[in-house]
Amino acid sequence: MQIDVRMASKKDLDSLTELVSPSYGRTLDDELEDQDRGILSFVIAWVDSKACGYGFVRWDGARSKYVRSKCPRLPEVYRLTVLENMQSNGIGTRLMQYIESKAVTRGINVMGLGVSYANVRAYELYKRIGYRDVVAKYYDVYNHVDKKGVVHEVKEKCRYMCKQIHA
Numbered sequence: 720m721q722i723d724v725r726m727a728s729k730k731d732l733d734s735l736t737e738l739v740s741p742s743y744g745r746t747l748d749d750e751l752e753d754q755d756r757g758i759l760s761f762v763i764a765w766v767d768s769k770a771c772g773y774g775f776v777r778w779d780g781a782r783s784k785y786v787r788s789k790c791p792r793l794p795e796v797y798r799l800t801v802l803e804n805m806q807s808n809g810i811g812t813r814l815m816q817y818i819e820s821k822a823v824t825r826g827i828n829v830m831g832l833g834v835s836y837a838n839v840r841a842y843e844l845y846k847r848i849g850y851r852d853v854v855a856k857y858y859d860v861y862n863h864v865d866k867k868g869v870v871h872e873v874k875e876k877c878r879y880m881c882k883q884i885h886a
Contacts (some may be wrong), residue, residue: 720766722810724817727751727761727773734770735763738802750775762817764801764810772810774799776818781831785857786879793881794822796832799841811844819884830884833859833877845880854879 727735732747739747753759758779764772774796781787781795796818801810822830832850834842859877862870 720808722808722813723765724762724813725765726754727763731763731770735773738770739773739800760818760821762814762821764814766805766808766810771805772799772801772814774814774818776821776830778825781833781879783833783857783859783879786831786833786854789854790831790879790881793829793831794827796830799832806840811841812848815844815848819882822884828884829881831879831881833857833879835859835875835877837875842878845882848882850880850882852878853881 727747727750729751732751735747750759750761754761758777760776760778762774762776763770775798777795777797779794780792781790782797786795796815799811799814801814819830822828831853832845834845836842855878857877857879859873859875861873863873864870
């Protein structure tokens, strides 16, 4: 299976609307605008010309104020997602490798990410690729827009993990 990973662009929008649900009250256009300004990176994994996974990196630090107080200015990977029917094919690992390589080119040597206690599969992936717990418990609070356009506030018990990365 050939997995291609690259930064998202405006030409990808039609392919991404089914894959990437709006969150935090933001649109895909908002995400791409922030990417153009260097605030974040929006990364897409493709298999056979089909978008099957994505992730974001916030370069200026964690979204959670609590995590920022413990790990200041630590770039954060968030919303790493792989289509359910495509999981366990190395796509999540490949997305993380790509993100980490982008961090190295920016002179960054430590990355962080939050993972829900309920998402054991993701937690095991992050441990396997070298991430370690640094904040045992915090709550990630965000808005999720369902398929009917209804906004729901979500509060998830999470842990925060970090990894030393190298060129």
